[in-house]
Amino acid sequence: MTTSPRDATTLDADLTGIEPPPFPTNWRKRHLLDLESLTAEEITTLLDTAQTLKELTAGCRRKVSLLGGRTLANLFFENSTRTRNSFSLAAKRLGADTVEFSSAGSSVAKGETFIDTAKTIQAMGVDWVVTRHGTPGTPHLLARELECCVLNAGDGAHEHPTQGLLDMLTIRQHRGRFDGLTVALVGDIAHSRTARSNMWGLRKLGAHVIVCGPATLVSPRWEELGFEVAHSLDDILDRCDVLNLLRIQFERFSSRPFPSVHEYANRYAMNGRRMRRCKSDILIMAPGPINRGVEITPEVADGPHSVILEQVTNGIAVRMAALWLMVGASVAGEGDVRSHQGGEDA
Amino acid sequence: MSDSTPILIDNGRLVSPADALDRPGRLLLRRGRIEAIDPSDDEIPEYCHHIDAAGCIVAPGLVDLGVEFREPGREEDETIRTGAAAAVAGGYTTVLCLGNSDPPIDTPAGVELVRRIADGAAGPRIRVIACLSEQRRGEQMAELGLLVKAGAIAFSDSPRPTGNSALLKSALDYCRMFDIPIFDRPVDPDLVNRGVMHEGRVSLVLGLAGLPTEAEDLAVARDVRLAEATGGRLHVGPVSTMGSVDLIGRVKSRGISVTASVCPHNLWHSDEMLRSFDSRFKVHPPLRSERHIEMLCAAVADGTIDAIQSGHMPRAREKKMNDLDLAPFGAATLETSLAVVATRLVHAGLMSWSQLIERMSTKPAIIAGLPAGTLTVGAPADVTIIDPDQPWTIDAAQFYSGCQSSPHDGDSVRARVIYTIVGGEIRYTRRPALEHLAIVN
Numbered sequence: 001m002t003t004s005p006r007d008a009t010t011l012d013a014d015l016t017g018i019e020p021p022p023f024p025t026n027w028r029k030r031h032l033l034d035l036e037s038l039t040a041e042e043i044t045t046l047l048d049t050a051q052t053l054k055e056l057t058a059g060c061r062r063k064v065s066l067l068g069g070r071t072l073a074n075l076f077f078e079n080s081t082r083t084r085n086s087f088s089l090a091a092k093r094l095g096a097d098t099v100e101f102s103s104a105g106s107s108v109a110k111g112e113t114f115i116d117t118a119k120t121i122q123a124m125g126v127d128w129v130v131t132r133h134g135t136p137g138t139p140h141l142l143a144r145e146l147e148c149c150v151l152n153a154g155d156g157a158h159e160h161p162t163q164g165l166l167d168m169l170t171i172r173q174h175r176g177r178f179d180g181l182t183v184a185l186v187g188d189i190a191h192s193r194t195a196r197s198n199m200w201g202l203r204k205l206g207a208h209v210i211v212c213g214p215a216t217l218v219s220p221r222w223e224e225l226g227f228e229v230a231h232s233l234d235d236i237l238d239r240c241d242v243l244n245l246l247r248i249q250f251e252r253f254s255s256r257p258f259p260s261v262h263e264y265a266n267r268y269a270m271n272g273r274r275m276r277r278c279k280s281d282i283l284i285m286a287p288g289p290i291n292r293g294v295e296i297t298p299e300v301a302d303g304p305h306s307v308i309l310e311q312v313t314n315g316i317a318v319r320m321a322a323l324w325l326m327v328g329a330s331v332a333g334e335g336d337v338r339s340h341q342g343g344e345d346a
Numbered sequence: 347m348s349d350s351t352p353i354l355i356d357n358g359r360l361v362s363p364a365d366a367l368d369r370p371g372r373l374l375l376r377r378g379r380i381e382a383i384d385p386s387d388d389e390i391p392e393y394c395h396h397i398d399a400a401g402c403i404v405a406p407g408l409v410d411l412g413v414e415f416r417e418p419g420r421e422e423d424e425t426i427r428t429g430a431a432a433a434v435a436g437g438y439t440t441v442l443c444l445g446n447s448d449p450p451i452d453t454p455a456g457v458e459l460v461r462r463i464a465d466g467a468a469g470p471r472i473r474v475i476a477c478l479s480e481q482r483r484g485e486q487m488a489e490l491g492l493l494v495k496a497g498a499i500a501f502s503d504s505p506r507p508t509g510n511s512a513l514l515k516s517a518l519d520y521c522r523m524f525d526i527p528i529f530d531r532p533v534d535p536d537l538v539n540r541g542v543m544h545e546g547r548v549s550l551v552l553g554l555a556g557l558p559t560e561a562e563d564l565a566v567a568r569d570v571r572l573a574e575a576t577g578g579r580l581h582v583g584p585v586s587t588m589g590s591v592d593l594i595g596r597v598k599s600r601g602i603s604v605t606a607s608v609c610p611h612n613l614w615h616s617d618e619m620l621r622s623f624d625s626r627f628k629v630h631p632p633l634r635s636e637r638h639i640e641m642l643c644a645a646v647a648d649g650t651i652d653a654i655q656s657g658h659m660p661r662a663r664e665k666k667m668n669d670l671d672l673a674p675f676g677a678a679t680l681e682t683s684l685a686v687v688a689t690r691l692v693h694a695g696l697m698s699w700s701q702l703i704e705r706m707s708t709k710p711a712i713i714a715g716l717p718a719g720t721l722t723v724g725a726p727a728d729v730t731i732i733d734p735d736q737p738w739t740i741d742a743a744q745f746y747s748g749c750q751s752s753p754h755d756g757d758s759v760r761a762r763v764i765y766t767i768v769g770g771e772i773r774y775t776r777r778p779a780l781e782h783l784a785i786v787n
Contacts, residue, residue, distance in 0.1 A: 036551070113668055135669040136553045137623025156671075157553030196553060221550050254539045 020066050021052045023328050030330045031143040031150045032322050034159040035201040043201055046321055047169050053324070054317035057093055066324060068095035073126040075118055076153070077103040077133040082288065082312065083153050083162070087130045090319035099126065118142050127327050131155075149326040157191045157252070162322060163287055164197025166315040168205070170307050171242055173314070174283055178205040182239050184230070185209065186268055187246035187295050190217045190257075194287045195246055199227060210236055213246075213268065216257035233268050237277045244285040245270055245295040261294055271297040275305070283307055352376040352391050353770060358399030358731065362406050362721040363704040373404055375727035378770040382723060395772070399731050402764055405703045406719050407439025407728035409710035411583065411607055412475060412504060412529060413658040413680060415441075417463060419448030424660035424748040426460065429680070430469025432747035434774035436656065436680040437763035439728035440471040440711070440718050444504055445482070452477035452488040454496035461497055470768055471728070473714065475500045475529060478517055484510050487517055494524045499714055500581075501526065505630060505659065505675070507533035511568055518578025527579040527605075527713060531630075532565035532590065533557075542670045544617040544632040552620060554670060557632050563589030570597045573604050581713055583607030584657055586631035588638050591645040598650065605713050606650075609657030610679065610686040611753045613643050619753065625666050625673035626742075626751045630659065633753070643690070646705060647697040653709045656683040660749030678747035682740055682754045684732065688761035692734075699734065727770035736762040 024045045035043065057064055072091040074084050088098045101121060112120075118129055128149045131139050136158035143150040154160040168178070175181060183202050189195045189211045202209050203226070211218050212230040223229050230236045248264065258264050270284065284296075284306045292298050301308060353375040360371040360383065367383075374381040374390060382389055415429035416422075424432075426443075433441050443460060445451030451460060457474045464472035476498035480486045484503055493501070501517065508514045508530050517528055538561045543549050545556020566582055570593060573580035582594070583606050594606045611629055616636050619627040627633060645651045659676035666673050687706065691697045707730075711719030718728055742755040766774035 113672075115667065133669070135671040138669050140623045141669065155553075159553070191553075193553060196551070219550050221547050224547060225551070 027325050027329055030326055032161050033139050033152050035161045035164050035197045040204040046165055049321035050169050050317040053320045065095035070096040070127040072096055072098045072128045073121045075101045075129050075131045080132055086315040087319050090316045094320055115145050122146050122148055149330055154193050158193055159197045160193040161197050162318050163194045164201040166311055166318040167198055168201050169314045169318055170311050178207040181207045181241045183207050183209055183242040184212050184236055184240045185244045186212045188217045188248045189213050191249040191252045192246050214258045242283045265294055270300045272299045352394040354394050355397045355399050355404050358402050358404035360404050361699050361703050363700045364708045364720040365722055368700045375770045378727055380723050380725050380727050403699055403732040403734050405730050406707045406721050407730045408437045408706045409718050410438050410441040411655040411710050412444050413441045415443050416447055422662040426463045427467045428748040430467035432680040433470045434766040435746050437684050437730040437766055438470045439768045442473050442475050444475050445477040450477045450482040454492050457496040457498050473499045475502050478503045500529055502529035504531040507531050509535040515572050518576040522578050527581050529581045530569050532562050532569055532582050534561045534564045537561035543620045544634045546635050548617045559587040559589055562587045566590045566593050570604050574602045581605045584609045584631050586612045586634050588641040591641050595650045605652040607653040607655045608642055608651050610683045614690050615753055627753050628673055628675055629677045629753055630675040654687055654705045656680045660747055666751045677751050677753055678745050678749040681745050685759035685761045689759040693760050729767040731765040733764050734761050738762055
């Protein structure tokens with residue numbers, strides 16, 4: 001599925017009249033829970049759709065009413081600003097309504113289980129529940145309990161599939177492929193859902209993935225699972241096409257996994273000195289929030305190789321694609337979303 | 347506990363390793379005791395219950411080394427009455443009940459309370475494992491001598507591990523005066539911070555906090571060393587790791603009297619089950635990887651592991667209906683243990699029925715110091731009759747237990763308890779009531 005880039009003459013057009021792309025015939029999934037269980041083909045469809053929708057909505061100030069009349073519920077049991085706002089904006093850009101729910105001051109504080117809370121929100125009539133929770137597997141449990149689509153916006157240290165997808169979309173926009181690329185994920189792999197989603201997604205599409213960080217945060221078992229493990233950033237720098245710098249999640253430690261931030265930064269911070277040893281076209285990524293001076297120095301974060309803000313922009317595209325595909329799969333055969341606004345029934 | 351009507355069990359296969367018995371035969375129970383093996387027609391009373399055990403195994407009743415019956419204070423999980431019903435449905439004629447109720451059973455009055463409620467439950471014989479430490483806090487010894495006097499037959503803070511080595515050493519020493527065993531669930535508490543499953547490849551992929559095998563291995567190493575140093579009676583269990591098996595095998599070969607047990611769920615399912623994120627697989631000890639399972643099965647078969655205990659740890663549905671961090675460890679296992687072990691070990695050809703009865707009846711009785719686990723004439727008439735080949739599918743919704751969470755829900759198994767007889771009284775049967783009331787002679 002390809003859409004030609006919009007030219008200047010359409011910029012001021014009434015976007016509600018824009019022809020939506022055809023619904024991918026191979027899409028069946030109603031939930032986006034993790035990338036480990038998706039096929040390479042499914043991931044490619046998600047990325048293609050994100051690219052199409054990004055181009056479709058680029059520069060516009062109006063909504064494309066692809067998902068008009070539908071409602072997204074953000075059900076966040078952990079703090080988040082960027083992911084939650086990104087999902088909300090993605091929904092609104094496609095004409096859907098959003099409702100916000102966060103655990104502070106809610107019925108969760110009154111002792112309700114997260115499943116009951118989710119069922120209550122669903123009973124209000126929503127099409128997607130976007131959920132973030134501190135415990136792995138909570139979106140999977142919700143997917144079994146709810147009728148609507150469930151999208152995982154981060155479950156503990158397990159997965160954060162839209163983050164993985166937006167990282168991949170950013171890489172593909174710059175490199176056009178994954179085959180033959182070496183991508184290093186650097187930092188707190190143990191506690192990182194972003195790392196896991198990137199690892200599965202990138203590997204399925206053919207990239208070579210290195211996980212790099214202190215031995216206490218990068219298990220040797222990743223090698224048994226087919227990933228390269230490295231503990232010295234300096235040793236791998238010259239081989240990498242992409243460096244994705246993960247935040248150290250201090251809040252999750254019971255005992256300190258390295259002696260000091262000072263020592264960590266000395267071994268793993270991406271700085272100007274290390275940049276000079278990288279390939280000339282290296283991409284520097286970070287899922288954020290970034291800790292300047294810990295995993296990345298300002299000259300790198302704000303330098304010419306950094307695509308950190310492009311990642312944020314791509315986040316909306318990826319989430320638009322996810323919302324459209326999931327709800328499209330759940331009304332399969334009803335000719336609803338698929339034929340909405342004159343689109344072809346798949 | 348004696349029923350006035352004698353019971354004749356006919357046509358069965360008598361299996362009792364304590365009596366070197368594994369052959370067809372008939373068994374007469376009278377006045378709460380085993381009256382005769384292969385009685386002559388003259389010895390059989392005119393009026394008696396007649397049980398046709400054709401095709402079935404007739405064995406000494408199963409003995410469990412540690413169940414939680416949550417009463418008093420945690421009745422939402424299990425009461426002594428529902429736990430007792432579950433036990434006899436699982437073929438158990440004696441269960442040792444842990445003192446982790448609320449308040450914990452750390453006083454003679456607590457032991458007395460449990461014994462009184464148990465007497466009215468019409469289930470298995472229920473014996474008390476009292477708390478090892480005051481308030482189950484793991485700091486000071488409870489009044490062990492007075493607890494023995496009140497009827498406690500073992501001590502343990504399980505399921506809480508005994509983290510305090512000085513406490514464990516003192517208690518092992520002190521209990522030599524009473525010849526009473528201490529049961530420890532071997533876990534080094536410093537190494538299991540927030541863990542919810544076996545630490546390994548699966549926990550790594552799922553991002554779940556792990557329970558490392560070394561947390562168990564270290565505790566077993568400490569436990570057996572303290573047993574050796576004090577000469578006290580120690581039972582470690584349930585164990586779940588290759589490291590534990592290795593350590594226990596080595597100390598046994600040096601002649602140190604330490605015993606060990608495993609739970610059926612650790613012989614069957616692996617940590618892969620946690621990929622479902624279903625809290626019914628959040629059990630303790632945790633489901634480990636295939637390598638550990640194979641080693642445990644071999645250790646049960648060769649006797650390095652002495653006993654199999656159900657690991658019955660009931661928890662209310664509202665507690666289990668939660669994510670893996672919040673849901674408590676636990677499952678109802680009394681009603682499935684025999685079938686799971688028979689399917690996994692006996693039908694798979696790893697051990698015989700006689701060995702199964704030894705691990706689930708004879709040895710547990712010896713470890714607990716009870717006159718059970720035998721079909722000797724004069725012994726208490728505690729008998730379990732098992733159809734070894736009956737296939738069935740485990741359905742936790744049908745459990746007698748107050749807890750309907752099971753790691754084996756939906757599993758297909760073979761072997762089922764047909765009768766459970768406690769002190770000469772039929773406490774459980776799957777047959778219509780009138781069928782065994784035939785009068786012989």
